[in-house]
Amino acid sequence: MSDPVSSEPVLAVDGLSIGFQSRRGLLPAVRELSFSVRSGEMLAIVGESGCGKSLTALALLGLVPPPGRVIGGTVRLEGRDLLALDETALRRVRGARIAMIFQEPMTALNPVLTVGEQIMEAILEHETVSRKAARERTLALLERVRIPDPERRFAEYPHRLSGGMRQRVMIAMALAGAPAVLVADEPTTALDVTIQAQILSLIDELRREQGTAVVFITHDLGVVSRYVDRVLVMYAGRKVEERDTRDLFSDPLHPYTRGLIAAQPRAGAGAASAVRERLAEIPGTVPALAAMPQGCAFAPRCPLADARCAQAVPSPRRAGSGLVACHHAGETHAV
């Protein structure tokens, strides 16, 4: 939004809706979601568990698992709508132009292949190069993601590596095709704080050096605040706020965003952080898909909710560097 040089987004999501067919009809899990990311930009999608972040991430690669399905919208990657591609065409794009890393690398890594073999496979899938060249590229990638002693690690099986090292291997695999967009779904959640920071700075470095656009999915706003350019806050399947990171933290407009920020453990709080988090927790829980309130989905948990909130879903409106969807957006400072 602030960089006029690369104004063309590499990834543009427009009106994305995802639902689950149930006996009671179609239950919408993601509704009318729109956002875009430019080369070299890092966008965080944040929200509590069940807000639709993972489904959104999967939809970006055409991987929404049944019984879920995309019921509307477009996902344009470098101008092409991925949702309109058939499975063969999609497979060609995945890995090559858009790649994903997950919270648990073991779900993506093959336990019976060595680390080196699987990165090589990823390279050979997207390019016609000799095995020797692929091997060299693999070693370079291992080095690129700061895996010490790449020659030795090449021959190692994934289960022999620590969580942080596995995550680096998955990033190396994701980078094998030099994708334009990297989708990272909670990639540091299972790691300890020091390793989390290392993985985040690695991703940050890669996007700066290679211009990769990054969509970072997380429930932990604090973890990403140092790295991301923009934050999209999701609640119950909808975007409730999207702002430049600095503005979001200095002047959050949606009561839900304010709640998420208040729930963040402070940097360096150490063992006390868990206690603080509990103290500042937003009361209540994300509504189940089958029990969505009629108006603003956050209303039952919101200190500002009134009759209007209970009746009508607030439409997103412009607010400084972004958007907010709240009937009381101008008044939230009182929260």
Ligand SMILES: Nc1ncnc2c1ncn2[C@@H]1O[C@H](COP(=O)(O)OP(=O)(O)OP(=O)(O)O)[C@@H](O)[C@H]1O
């Ligand atoms: N197979 C399914 N059948 C019905 N509902 C589902 C299914 N999978 C997910 N959902 C619902 O879709 C909604 C969004 O789920 P999603 O996993 O995207 O949320 P999330 O914000 O990523 O949460 P988490 O951080 O726990 O992954 C949730 O309400 C979830 O219960």
